[in-house]
Amino acid sequence: MLRSGLRLSLAQRGTSSGWRVSDLRGRTRLTVDAAGGRHQVLLPIEWAHDQADVIRETVLAIHSAHIDGIPLDRAIAAALASDEPAAEPTAEQAAGPIDWPELVERFKARKLSSGAIKPRTWEAVYRRRMAELLAILASKKPPTNPRELLEAVTARWSDQPGSRGRQMQVQQAAALLRWGVDNGALPVEWAPPLDLDPFVGRKREGKTITTPIEVSHILELVEAIPDARWRFSFQLLAAYGLRPEELQHLQLRGGRLWCNYRKNTSRGETKPRPLRLLPCDDWAEAWNLLEQFKAQPLPPMRPGFGAEDMGLYMRRRRRWQELRQQYEAEGEKLVLYSARHGYAHRAHLICELPPKVAAAAMGHSVETHLAAYSKWCGDDVVDDAFERAATRLGR
Structure with missing residues (x-):
């Protein structure tokens, strides 16, 4: 009311x-x-x-x-x-200037005692950013309100809008202020803005282009994954070009493996599809995935968080870390989706499947397929395709 x-x-x-x-x-x-x-x-x-x-x-x-x-x-x-000039001062105002170092120590103690974070997390993630915050508040002209403080802590990130470091600096500064206000340690005027996006900013550069994983690296990773459940998950990703989330939506139907995942996009909803091995992937045939699926359970993953859960497991594998560094040194990027990209890459380069066929096998529209995978179609790929066509035509 x-x-x-x-x-x-x-x-x-x-x-x-x-x-x-x-x-x-x-x-x-x-x-x-x-x-x-x-x-x-x-x-x-x-x-x-x-x-x-x-x-x-x-x-x-x-x-x-x-x-x-x-x-x-x-x-x-x-x-x-100008609202109420005769208003009584708050307890914080009556007590004098804010003791920011003490506030940070109290914030740390509450974080640790509540179990929200571990001591090593404070040391690795929070301590440096809290020290930077205190340095700003101890300067000759310290911020006098939350917006000035958030602008000050992002000053050294001015050339990196939207970066992870800038985001964490803003979020942790806001968390300290919010905790202080909620617990009466700060006057209400220090409550941070609810919308932090203007302080975090947006990245100016485009998305990093992820890379199709090479078959030799697929086989190396399969050998290096110790847990049979996660190893089977990675085999399914690589052999069928699945999205990580689709691992939780697989079903045997009529002697074939189907994916029942439905993804809503601007171009409509994807439909369930039968999964197909590429004719060039004899190494995937040797895995006998259909029989494995009947006997080998998949690892527990949270619904809707398949990529995060599997990504966490893979990041802890030494060979995955080594390969990521190797790809980055070559100006490329290795992620879980690289297995899906590799499927698309082999479908075109080796199997010479038309985009419409490859898109149907992967469960997305032709428009999405072309937008996502045409970036790998360089001059060398075009030249090779023309040479193959000439060979087929006997010219």
Whole structure:
């Protein structure tokens, strides 16, 4: 009732349709949908019926200032500063400046005592980033609000928008602030923005092109995988060009192995399909996968997380690590999908299957197939295809 009443009241007073308020852990959250994206901020106002007038007038003041051209952050700060000048100081304000090193130690103690992380995780993942955070807060002109702090911690990542390091720095800084506010160690004004994407940024470079795995490396990995269940999983990926998630959707039907996985894409839903070994893959025939499937159980994997679970297991295999480094040294990238890419590569280069046939065997559209695999069709591949065609035609 409070939410709907405020929405109607704000609309009647002239706020834009993209402005709304809601409850977040007992406090008022302001959400603004603008041309630049969605902005959310936690206001230091209790979400309660007796605060409805305060919430409404504060949001109207912010909206009025923003319409006049003042940036949203500054409009919010101005509205809150002029709201109740005679307000009593919070316990944190009365206690003086924030002791950030002590806050970090308390945050660490809670993380460890709750079992959320292990000591070695703190040392390997958190300690360096917390030290960088404290250095910024101890500078001559330290940040005075959460947005300034998040902007400061991303300064050294300015040329790496969207990078994993920048993402983790932002997330851990926000986690510290959020924990501090939730546990009363920080005033509510230090609550981090709910949307961290503007601080993380987006990668400018395109996706790294992953590489078809070579058959010799497939055979090496099969020999190097000690667990029969995971070894069988990798054999299925390599022999049938499966997506890792499809391992959990296999079924024997009419003496053939079928994949019942349905993937929703912009081009429609994929259909169940029978799995086929490529005519060139005699090494896969020797594995006798149909008989194995009847007797060999697959490893436990979480539904929807097949790629993550199998990826974790493979990253712990020494030979996989060595091959990844070898591929990277050659400017390429080895991932689980490299087994699927290898299937497509052999289907075209060795078996000379048309794209329509290869796409059907792999369970996706011709458009998806061409978009994903045409990148490997260099001049050498084209020349080889023309030579084979000439040979077939006797010219």
